[in-house]
Amino acid sequence: MPKPTHSPIRLIDFPKIEDPRGNLTFIEQSRHIPFDIKRTYWIYDVPGGQKRGGHAYKTLHEVFIALSGSFDVVLYDGHEEKKYSLNRSYYGLYVPNMVWRSLENFSTNALCLILASGPYDEKEYIREIKNYEEQIGSNNQQS
Ligand code: TYD
Numbered sequence: 411m412p413k414p415t416h417s418p419i420r421l422i423d424f425p426k427i428e429d430p431r432g433n434l435t436f437i438e439q440s441r442h443i444p445f446d447i448k449r450t451y452w453i454y455d456v457p458g459g460q461k462r463g464g465h466a467y468k469t470l471h472e473v474f475i476a477l478s479g480s481f482d483v484v485l486y487d488g489h490e491e492k493k494y495s496l497n498r499s500y501y502g503l504y505v506p507n508m509v510w511r512s513l514e515n516f517s518t519n520a521l522c523l524i525l526a527s528g529p530y531d532e533k534e535y536i537r538e539i540k541n542y543e544e545q546i547g548s549n550n551q552q553s
Pocket of ligand 1: 449451453461462463464465529530
């Protein structure tokens, strides 16, 4: 049965090179990301009021970055829910495996970049909240 990693949910600051010509931020996997990046994908053109996500991954780790605009990442660990508002391109939100995540409240022109520790694999997904709560051993399980 998959278990959450010991590496906690956290915000990761990236370098910010301020410049009157425009700022620059970069990511080096070995310095800034707590896993080997095997895939990147991005979410964009989200119509007002739409939500993305609504699942957990068995072993996959991800970092979310608001490259443009803003959105909220709502995380649920089987016990409590916490909302992270992302609105700057110089930090990211690290989310380990076995955390239920939803993305919502996208601004117009929001661009959400995601760095992932593995290739796309539908078998990684837990898409039913009840299955997730059973697997995580949640106290909130519905009978
Ligand atoms: P899904 O991960 O369910 O979207 P969300 O970000 O809202 O959780 O993916 C939606 C669809 O896109 C699904 O049919 C699988 C496909 N997909 C890929 O083919 N490759 C990918 O890297 C991702 C993330 C999704």
